Amino acid sequence: MRRFGSAEVWRRFRRNRLAVLGAVVIAALTAGAIFAPWLAPHDPIASNIRERLQPPSAQHPFGTDDLGRDIFSRVIYASRVSLQVGFISVGIAAVAGVTLGLVAGYFGGWIDTIIMRVMDVLLAFPAVLLAIAIMAVLGPSITNVMIAVGIVYIPVFARVTRGSALAVREQEYVESARAAGRSAWGTLRRHVLPNALDAVIVQMSLTMAFAIAAEAALSFLGLGPQPPEPTWGSMLFFARNYMVEAPWWAIFPGLAIFVTVFSLNLIGDGLRDALDPRGTTRG
Numbered sequence: 001m002r003r004f005g006s007a008e009v010w011r012r013f014r015r016n017r018l019a020v021l022g023a024v025v026i027a028a029l030t031a032g033a034i035f036a037p038w039l040a041p042h043d044p045i046a047s048n049i050r051e052r053l054q055p056p057s058a059q060h061p062f063g064t065d066d067l068g069r070d071i072f073s074r075v076i077y078a079s080r081v082s083l084q085v086g087f088i089s090v091g092i093a094a095v096a097g098v099t100l101g102l103v104a105g106y107f108g109g110w111i112d113t114i115i116m117r118v119m120d121v122l123l124a125f126p127a128v129l130l131a132i133a134i135m136a137v138l139g140p141s142i143t144n145v146m147i148a149v150g151i152v153y154i155p156v157f158a159r160v161t162r163g164s165a166l167a168v169r170e171q172e173y174v175e176s177a178r179a180a181g182r183s184a185w186g187t188l189r190r191h192v193l194p195n196a197l198d199a200v201i202v203q204m205s206l207t208m209a210f211a212i213a214a215e216a217a218l219s220f221l222g223l224g225p226q227p228p229e230p231t232w233g234s235m236l237f238f239a240r241n242y243m244v245e246a247p248w249w250a251i252f253p254g255l256a257i258f259v260t261v262f263s264l265n266l267i268g269d270g271l272r273d274a275l276d277p278r279g280t281t282r283g
């Protein structure tokens with residue numbers, strides 16, 4: 001069973017200053033995405049050719065692009081897309097992957113073999129290439145990006161959960177539940193799933209970082225939300241021809257991706273240390 005209560009986990013997490021910093025950054029980005037209509041100083045899709053390719057200034061903190069659109073406002077609105085894709089795609093992957101991993105690890109036998117071989121097939125493809133293939137079938141849109149990225153990371157959660165289920169199913173309290181007549185699904189929900197949650201929570205934070213990077217890659221290739229809706233990846237795509245003339249156009253969306261992914265990895269490391277009963281917290 002889980003060794004630490006929520007208060008102890010929070011105390012251990014707070015001792016990791018880098019993880020706390022990452023959590024603060026993600027909280028700020030989330031707040032910015034929610035309140036984007038009030039925080040953005042300009043309309044993110046409104047063009048003003050007279051102000052095209054303006055460097056950072058008081059009026060345009062991140063400068064403007066080739067159509068005179070305010071990059072700061074576009075970066076803020078683009079965070080909505082990235083965080084939405086991150087949260088929902090990871091939710092899809094976690095629900096499907098955890099369910100498959102629990103079933104495979106608990107029941108074993110041919111069920112385990114079939115499920116895990118399918119997961120191995122999915123893992124054989126590079127994540128971005130598999131997402132591109134799925135997007136080629138579904139078509140470019142934010143909904144399809146979330147579905148594609150979610151499918152790509154199902155095997156990760158399935159393997160993590162299966163490992164926990166294999167370890168827990170032989171424990172005495174699981175055997176006792178079986179002997180008491182508890183159904184297989186009741187045992188999975190009551191005993192096996194809670195013991196897999198620690199690893200799943202850590203994996204969710206790490207996978208969200210990969211999901212945001214994958215969304216940026218798909219948007220860069222034109223497979224994400226279509227213009228004029230701003231995304232970090234599409235902003236990098238259109239800025240590639242202006243790296244010398246207007247480097248700020250690519251710098252700020254690139255920094256947004258870097259800071260978000262790096263912060264999520266810090267959170268994942270902090271959660272891993274806080275939830276690992278055998279480890280020691282590293283600040």
